[in-house]
Amino acid sequence: MTQRPKTLFEKIWDAHHVAQTAGGAHLIAIDRVFLHERTGASALKSLAASGRPVRDPARVFAVMDHIVDTRIGRGDDTLMPGGSAFITETRAAAQAAGITLFDVNDPDQGITHVISPELGIVLPGATLVAPDSHTCTQGALGAFAWGIGSSEAEHAMATGVLRLDRPKTMRVTFNGTLASAVTPKDMALHLLATYGAGGGAGHVVEFAGEAVTALDIEGRMTLCNMATEFSAMTAIIAPDAKTYAYLAGRRHAPASFDASYWSKLTTDDGATFDREIVIDAATIAPMVSWGTSPEHSMAVTGSVPKGPDRAHAYIGLEAGQTLLGTPIDAAFIGSCTNARLSDLRRAADLLRGRHIAPTMRKALVVPGSSAVKRAAEAEGLDKVFTAAGFEWRASGCSLCFYAGGESFPEGSRTISSTNRNFEGRQGPGIRTHIASPETVAASAIAGAIADPRELAR
Template identity: 75%
Template sequence: MTTLFDRLWDAHVVAPLDGGAALIAIDRVLLHERTGAAALNALSEAGRKVQDPARVFAIMDHIVDTLPGRTDRTLMPGGQAFITETRAAAQAAGITLFDVGHPDQGIMHVVSPELGIVLPGLTLIAPDSHTCTQGALGALAWGIGSSEAEHAMATGTLRLTRPKSMRATFSGQLAPGVTAKDMMLALIAAHGAGGGAGHVVEFAGEAVTALDLEARMTLCNMATEFSAFAGLIAPDEVTFAWLKGRRYAPQGASWDAALAQWRALRSDADAVFDAEIAIDASTIAPMVSWGTSPQASVPVTDAIPADASSAMLDYMALQAGAPLIGTPVDAAFIGSCTNARLSDLRRAAALLKGRKVAAGIRAICVPGSSAVRRAAEAEGLDRVFLDAGFEWRESGCSMCFFAGGESFGDGSRVISSTNRNFESRQGLRVKTHIASPETVAASALAGAIADARDWAHG
């Protein structure tokens, strides 16, 4: 009756503590330039060192520009200091740094799986709420604050109150044109942005196991938008095939030994969860958000709900009962740790090939990592995006959020493959509609929110 979460938790308990808490062993720590220097410098000023530098990785992704030819200089006021200070602190601490211009630079939640830094059965933390992305590989991964990062780097542990467990089972098969992004938006729309609060959510069912690993990462990425502590998917042959041969993955005899352990990382057939959710995947349609929370999402062919929040409608300049399709947009963005992997770019490019973005639309594609960018260019995907009228960028978080210093323009309306549509998330008064890369591509072509299924090449 043991769940996957039980197995991961029990394997990492160093010591039980009062009140349902425990001291948990931390296997990997990821840092970024927005808070990395603060954590490393505070540790040094306290006279402490990183206990095991080989387990700590710093990546330039949040503030660094994604404009071609970028340097340490950035559009964010004062942003260059974040970059240079993180570089100096990482070098002083002796940790691995994926710097500006490094061939492995990218968004941390894309880079870590690419390199096999995250592995099944590990605990992994980072000062970023979307660290839960990496639970797609059967790891317990969650976001923390800078002070917790200091503690973990100094001691290899964290104090943690044990979350509850939840299983979200997606039965059946997805219809053509429906993606993992749509699965998660449908879940959050049905059960609320707070539906997973206090729980580690294991995603299971036929529709989940049918996903490739990159799509599974999209699913787990948005566990935090469900208010979950973390998202998990049991590792399987898809996971193992993805990891084999990656730089930080075990090799040779160590690989065989690891596989034997990883295959035991699953929930028992009779495992009991604190909460269960069941969704028929065949009923899910391509989703688009209409409001300022991921839960304010509907199928792209539906109208905005009659009982929609007036505050959200006022901000988004929309009306209850109005259709979403045909709503004009000013810009389209494909990027972020949610949907900027190679498979995402391939699907978007398939719609864009031989077509042009509508007049007046600013369209930007930001690959999730430098490796994704190189692979896309090797396949000619960059030419497809450029020929269609998209900007083709260097990798990074970019306009997923406004902290990078770049915006789509005050009050503009954007269709975006990102994970959050909060007020001013992508710039002052910017109205963000989140959707799959396919929906973003189709909407860029139409100049308005569109159903990607209508744009599929026959």
């Protein structure tokens, strides 16, 4: 009997399907659980209080990334009031549970979705969950990875399974070739601007097409990272030779790959999706957000469209105004979206021999992991950034989302390589435009929103 063609997601789902409940939900086996200090202690302490051990500690990892300061020389103390308790309690709970912990100053510390691929913790065909909505980043390596709550993390650690309703499927195909200075961040913002922040709701999105397969693994991570802004349950990209080369030799990756399984992790010819979107990659320009949602994004050379009154009030721009030349006060390169080594290299290429505008009040670079920081320093990228007027920091999330600690000068208009431009995302009264690292660098030099293609010529 001939088996019907399946999507990549369906193959991973079927391989991890344990049972279906009487109510119609499904039990899915979980290969990896990743915790961070913002919610990790509560999940671990609740599990211990119930008298249930972590079922398989070797499959559970924790990291200090959300609350920890990014100041060089940091420790357990934080600018966030009460933040040190998150760190010390997570440390104690992780040690008691016997799970792997990447502590504040561990050489492998970093943002969850950066260090998991770096260390080979996430693998093609695996299921991975973490209490963070940007866990979808890791689908770039062909994994089924999604964000959960702390109670679900507790359940996954205790039982090795989670209950899920089966999501719908969507394929977003980027045909053709990206133009110069157009990045995966621009691909994601173009998708959001065209189809809306709710366009992927309830779906697992598979990214495909020539422009996607041409991306390196770090670029694929950026694209998948933004799927949660599309309201997707998660995103995934079929693994290929680039994936295997990226994972080879990483600490938690297998010494040799199971080609008989991994080579089949592709969508079969003839497989159907609940929805299909096709985009001509050549039509995408460098993008910048303008409002209160990533869907409020536009080509950097365009004019602000009419949107919700609150979005215009927040960003201080009226419909019809151009983005180019809008003065900015601060610049940020970092986050789980765009703080990998390739991101820093591209931004440094534009900054080399240049300096940020004298009107800039603050400019920061926060590497995505301690390993990225060391590698960048070995290449001298830190010196490029500091010579250009940027402050060089340690790895962490605290300047991507405001939790009561680090922020930018009050009233700043910031251009940022992060993933969200919600009100207050980078601090009270801060107006955030999200863009690629190249656009952030070009804008910092100009002291105003700028087109990176002008510097790349």
